[in-house]
Amino acid sequence: xxxxxxxxxxxxxxxxxxxxxxxxxxxxxxxxxxxxxxxxxxxxxxxxxxxxxxxxxxxxxxxxxxxxxxxxxxxxxxxxxxxxxxxxxxxxxxxxxxxxxxxxxxxxxxxxxxxxxxxxxxxxxxxxxxxxxxxxxxxxxxxxxxxxxxxxxxxxxxxxxxxxxxxxxxxxxxxxxxxxxxxxxxxxxxxxxxxxxxxxxxxxxxxxxxxxxxxxxxxxxxxxxxxxxxxxxxxxxxxxxxxxxxxxxxxxxxxxxxxxxxxxxxxxxxxxxxxxxxxxxxxxxxxxxxxxxxxxxxxxxxxx
Amino acid sequence: xxxxxxxxxxxxxxxxxxxxxxxxxxxxxxxxxxxxxxxxxxxxxxxxxxxxxxxxxxxxxxxxxxxxxxxxxxxxxxxxxxxxxxxxxxxxxxxxxxxxxxxxxxxxxxxxxxxxxxxxxxxxxxxxxxxxxxxxxxxxxxxxxxxxxxxxxxxxxxxxxxxxxxxxxxxxxxxxxxxxxxxxxxxxxxxxxxxxxxxxxxxxxxxxxxxxxxxxxxxxxxxxxxxxxxxxxxxxxxxxxxxxxxxxxxxxxxxxxxxxxxxxxxxxxxxxxxxxxxxxxxxxxxxxxxxxxxxxxxxxxxxxxxxxxxxxxxxxxxxxxxxxxxxxxxxxxxxxxxxxxxxxxxxxxxxxxxxxxxxxxxxxxxxxxxxxxxxxxxxxxxxxxxxxxxxxxxxxxxxxxxxxxxxxxxxxxxxxxxxxxxxxxxxxxxxxxxxxxxxxxxxxxxxxxxxxxxxxxxxxxxxxxxxxxxxxxxxxxxxxxxxx
Ligand SMILES: Cc1cc2nc3c(=O)[nH]c(=O)nc-3n(C[C@H](O)[C@H](O)[C@H](O)COP(=O)(O)OP(=O)(O)OC[C@H]3O[C@@H](n4cnc5c(N)ncnc54)[C@H](O)[C@@H]3O)c2cc1C
Numbered sequence: 001x002x003x004x005x006x007x008x009x010x011x012x013x014x015x016x017x018x019x020x021x022x023x024x025x026x027x028x029x030x031x032x033x034x035x036x037x038x039x040x041x042x043x044x045x046x047x048x049x050x051x052x053x054x055x056x057x058x059x060x061x062x063x064x065x066x067x068x069x070x071x072x073x074x075x076x077x078x079x080x081x082x083x084x085x086x087x088x089x090x091x092x093x094x095x096x097x098x099x100x101x102x103x104x105x106x107x108x109x110x111x112x113x114x115x116x117x118x119x120x121x122x123x124x125x126x127x128x129x130x131x132x133x134x135x136x137x138x139x140x141x142x143x144x145x146x147x148x149x150x151x152x153x154x155x156x157x158x159x160x161x162x163x164x165x166x167x168x169x170x171x172x173x174x175x176x177x178x179x180x181x182x183x184x185x186x187x188x189x190x191x192x193x194x195x196x197x198x199x200x201x202x203x204x205x206x207x208x209x210x211x212x213x214x215x216x217x218x219x220x221x222x223x224x225x226x227x228x229x230x231x232x233x234x235x236x237x238x239x240x241x242x243x244x245x246x247x248x249x250x251x252x253x254x255x256x257x258x259x260x261x262x263x264x265x266x267x268x269x270x271x272x273x274x275x276x277x278x279x280x281x282x283x284x285x286x287x288x289x290x291x292x293x294x295x296x297x298x299x300x301x302x303x304x
Numbered sequence: 305x306x307x308x309x310x311x312x313x314x315x316x317x318x319x320x321x322x323x324x325x326x327x328x329x330x331x332x333x334x335x336x337x338x339x340x341x342x343x344x345x346x347x348x349x350x351x352x353x354x355x356x357x358x359x360x361x362x363x364x365x366x367x368x369x370x371x372x373x374x375x376x377x378x379x380x381x382x383x384x385x386x387x388x389x390x391x392x393x394x395x396x397x398x399x400x401x402x403x404x405x406x407x408x409x410x411x412x413x414x415x416x417x418x419x420x421x422x423x424x425x426x427x428x429x430x431x432x433x434x435x436x437x438x439x440x441x442x443x444x445x446x447x448x449x450x451x452x453x454x455x456x457x458x459x460x461x462x463x464x465x466x467x468x469x470x471x472x473x474x475x476x477x478x479x480x481x482x483x484x485x486x487x488x489x490x491x492x493x494x495x496x497x498x499x500x501x502x503x504x505x506x507x508x509x510x511x512x513x514x515x516x517x518x519x520x521x522x523x524x525x526x527x528x529x530x531x532x533x534x535x536x537x538x539x540x541x542x543x544x545x546x547x548x549x550x551x552x553x554x555x556x557x558x559x560x561x562x563x564x565x566x567x568x569x570x571x572x573x574x575x576x577x578x579x580x581x582x583x584x585x586x587x588x589x590x591x592x593x594x595x596x597x598x599x600x601x602x603x604x605x606x607x608x609x610x611x612x613x614x615x616x617x618x619x620x621x622x623x624x625x626x627x628x629x630x631x632x633x634x635x636x637x638x639x640x641x642x643x644x645x646x647x648x649x650x651x652x653x654x655x656x657x658x659x660x661x662x663x664x665x666x667x668x669x670x671x672x673x674x675x676x677x678x679x680x681x682x683x684x685x686x687x688x689x690x691x692x693x694x695x696x697x698x699x700x701x702x703x704x705x706x707x708x709x710x711x712x713x714x715x716x717x718x719x720x721x722x723x724x725x726x727x728x729x730x731x732x733x734x735x736x737x738x739x740x741x742x743x744x745x746x747x748x749x750x751x752x753x754x755x756x757x758x759x760x761x762x763x764x765x766x767x768x769x770x771x772x773x774x775x776x777x778x779x780x781x782x783x784x785x786x787x788x
Binding site for chain 1: 334361493496497498499500501502516714716717718719720721724725726729
């Protein structure tokens with residue numbers, strides 16, 4: 001079943017990847033363009049003109065500004081993200097515990113792309129095995145929330161532990177030396193909001209140290225995920241704010257896998273996946289094979 | 305979901321005196337965990353946190369109003385004298401104490417395991433007996449390796465000394481003994497640091513501590529619970545628990561190796577005798593406040609006779625005996641000559657009371673609306689007080705401590721702020737329903753057995769008889785009691 005649907009899926013993914021070149025840009029895509037990144041991006045009209053090269057969808061922008069206020073409210077609209085956060089660490093630990101000949105250092109350096117209010121970045125910075133976390137997001141408003149929340153924890157204020165940068169990935173300079181790159185580059189719940197995933201991922205990959213991991217989570221583009229995220233989560237349960245997701249932007253796991261193989265990443269077991277599902281009343285649960293139809297984590301190692 | 309109230313509002317309702325600017329001028333010492341209360345629950349939590357490698361990096365302070373050193377069980381404590389505050393530790397609690405490395409520090413000679421429990425109805429005489437052999441069916445008899453112990457009688461001071469010894473061995477906790485919490489207030493938001501969600505404690509020794517997570521292990525009148533504005537609801541049973549350490553005529557019907565706990569339900573409340581080492585036993589007699597006062601006023605021989613009568617004579621006889629100003633011993637001796645009792649199913653007779661051990665305390669049922677708030681968690685009696693008839697009070701606190709230690713551990717492993725409500729959610733959901741069920745069962749038992757006549761007495765004796773003849777049901781009940 002997976003193989004039959006996969007060729008169609010790959011096709012869709014490639015189309016999505018190539019869309020900027022093959023298809024005439026829509027009005028929306030003209031204003032927001034290709035280079036910059038994520039979801040939460042460039043917010044207001046003035047912002048998007050400032051980032052005239054921004055690839056991000058401005059319709060996504062105002063939406064996320066509305067969310068900003070309640071980012072850290074455990075019963076607010078980001079509750080699902082908060083609840084998912086521990087699983088991100090479970091998944092990263094799983095990736096990092098895979099033995100390779102050239103091991104990563106004891107203390108790790110993280111780059112969190114599209115950090116939003118800092119849910120993952122804060123937690124990564126608290127881990128004893130973390131040397132530093134650099135967390136970037138192009139939206140000034142959410143970054144202000146992240147900065148203000150960081151002040152609530154003296155641990156996070158230790159010099160070098162957690163640095164927020166109001167930058168897009170394109171604006172982040174790429175270190176000359178491979179060694180100066182990051183051990184873990186993370187991209188959580190961002191990919192499904194990006195118009196041109198391939199060029200976006202290519203930007204990210206330049207920041208991964210040889211032997212390091214690119215770790216992301218997103219949603220598969222299937223009828224189940226369409227039902228769950230757009231109808232159930234947004235309309236029925238109201239647990240995700242309306243308009244958060246645009247199903248056509250979802251990326252499937254096979255699409256990612258084939259794409260990274262082509263890039264020469266993830267060889268020798270350096271590719272991991274974990275499907276998860278949200279069960280109301282129980283929280284997020286790992287579901288073997290869940291990557292085929294819903295939320296999933298994907299980790300890929302840059303060969304050393 | 306339990307209601308959550310913003311701390312600022314809660315503070316306004318707190319009864320603790322509020323301090324303004326002055327204390328906040330000096331910056332507080334930052335701690336990850338500040339535990340108020342060094343009773344069995346608080347000590348067990350901190351020992352659990354120190355015993356795990358994951359949580360051993362946390363900066364921890366313990367604040368205890370009393371002198372922890374002075375309240376230790378002396379190493380050379382005599383085996384013929386026992387504290388009147390004893391608890392029945394379940395195998396589940398013991399397992400946890402083993403896991404955190406504390407049990408090996410216990411004064412084992414002062415701990416009495418028991419293998420059988422006899423429970424009966426004082427009105428109808430319906431009886432139920434618990435032991436692991438009869439709880440299992442004939443087809444699946446107990447294997448010799450399986451435990452025969454239902455629970456362990458232990459003095460609370462032995463439990464706390466055990467935990468304190470292990471905690472001292474582990475080190476790494478700032479123990480502030482003989483130190484009281486004067487005030488708790490929320491911190492300030494300054495240019496550099498925002499402590500507006502952090503509880504700041506001002507102590508009687510002048511120190512101020514900021515708590516990432518403030519744990520209320522501070523007993524039934526928990527100041528931490530008051531600070532957090534968490535309501536605690538319940539009622540008073542209008543009953544007192546009379547406790548004493550008893551000397552019996554022998555080691556018990558089963559000898560030294562097969563000890564038996566006895567509990568008889570009387571209309572005024574249950575009377576229970578729980579075995580201690582040698583010929584000693586521990587009494588918990590729940591009764592009306594008037595009768596408690598009366599029992600405490602009696603001479604040792606009269607009080608001993610009353611306890612023996614409590615297990616043998618009819619509720620009507622007992623009513624009468626409580627009206628006598630004194631002379632119960634003679635009166636009971638005379639009555640016993642004229643009645644048939646099957647002594648083999650009753651506890652051995654009390655011959656003496658250990659001086660200074662007769663005391664009573666009011667029985668309450670209280671349950672906090674929630675165990676967690678922003679940067680606050682409650683454990684033990686601070687979270688719930690239970691009718692002592694199941695002897696579960698201390699065990700519930702041990703269960704809380706173990707669960708909170710687990711929650712903190714998984715929060716640390718995933719980089720969560722251990723004081724955040726999200727991180728603490730797991731603890732609340734794990735313990736609340738469980739404790740609520742136990743509180744409910746004990747409360748219903750109390751009500752059921754407070755009724756003296758009418759159809760319900762017949763029903764409940766039917767209940768006891770039915771339970772006694774149904775092995776699977778019994779092993780379920782025993783499992784609950786044993787916490788397995
Ligand atoms: C008289 C009596 C008899 C009992 N008998 C039994 C029994 O037979 N079996 C049984 O299972 N249970 C019994 N219980 C219940 C059992 O003792 C409790 O369930 C158990 O002790 C609860 O442990 P804890 O750690 O939660 O609280 P506690 O043991 O009450 O400890 C709370 C600690 O907090 C400290 N504290 C409070 N406020 C402050 C402050 N502001 N600053 C600093 N420190 C503070 C106190 O000094 C105390 O040490 C009895 C209780 C009482 C009162």
